[in-house]
Amino acid sequence: MLQRFILVGVVLALGAVPVVAGAQTSVGGGVPSFMQLSVAEPNGFASFPKGASTHTYSLKVGAQVTATDYPITMSISDGNDSSGTRHGHLVSGSSVMPAALQVSGGSAWLGLDGSADPTLAHWSAPVSHVPATIRLRQQVGGAGPRSGYHKLLLVTISAESP
């Protein structure tokens, strides 16, 4: 509740409202809690060059997070398949990429096919337009189609306490 209360004095300090000298009016206002997530459009992982050797491809997506309440986490999950062999894997028609997609918020790489959604970032204070990077990695090799892949990923901003 504390952070919801603001003073018009803050606005006055920003010059948004003219100050009347000698005015004694007591006024107040409120800022509702707020969450915002912006992400760049990812472009990649639809097709991969043909070849017999195994290769790992990577993709970075920029994001920005604003949240007045905390603690919060940013995580990522498979938005198409929550379980089964397609869970966490790129798919092309009935074909499933053998290796799972891997994700990282900057440190360790985690498979998207695990039972828990990989956490990308954590904030224990309010954040405003804080940048974050979503890193994706896909190992490709051997047989199987090299094009027509797709996957919906859900980027989650979540409160951590009730």
Next chain:
Amino acid sequence: MLARRRRTCLSAPALAVLLALLTGCATIAHAATAGGGLSVNPAIIDHVATPGDVGTIAIVNTTTTAQKITITPRPWISSPTGVVTPNPHKDLTALVSISQPSFTLTAGASRSVTVTLRKPAPGGSLFASIVAVSVPVDAAKRPGITLGFRFVTRLRLDPAQDARKLKVTVGAPRIVGKNIVLPIRNTGNTIEPIGGGALVTGPSGARNVAFIETRILPGATVQMGVAPVSEFKRGRYTINYTVQQTGTRVAAGKKTIQIS
């Protein structure tokens, strides 16, 4: 007087975010051109748990494509440390309704939905998540990686003032991982932070510890950290604890633990 009282309520981090919000329009616009995003406002609905409308959530789509939005109230699952996540297998639609649980939001548009408590909440309160999922309407046709959004916000329907119950039960201390913990179960009906402290006495002498204030869901148990076990010699220790909620002592007692 009112202004002075509120001035003391401002926290520095909240003020920083407020200033950034007021001055950061250019950044938002830039992000929107880079792919855009979604916002939810408010991220906490805090209301007394009386049947009827309890709040409104506004969703704004600043992406360049229409989004399919789905909003679902879900119960929390609490971890032993008190961190909560929405239960993906259960919803609370029998108890909480969303005026438009599913709709399409065109690029640049916003929509407000009303959250309603259908009937009295069991126990006089309800603390849950509201999960808003947003997926581009053409997601199934897009090649490669497509990103959607998911916001997990808080629904806090507090008991009426005269129905508030501040109550906990404290279990036997034990060692979890590398720490001595005291299981504390919230048997009341609020999520007011639970804290307090303990005096640990034994072969290593006496040591005062403070509990980290934690919001515990009614009915949930949190393993409240007491101290790292490595800081104590082998032997039998007595833990004299006091548990507080909103500055009120809600439990006190003595427990023992053997460290071997």
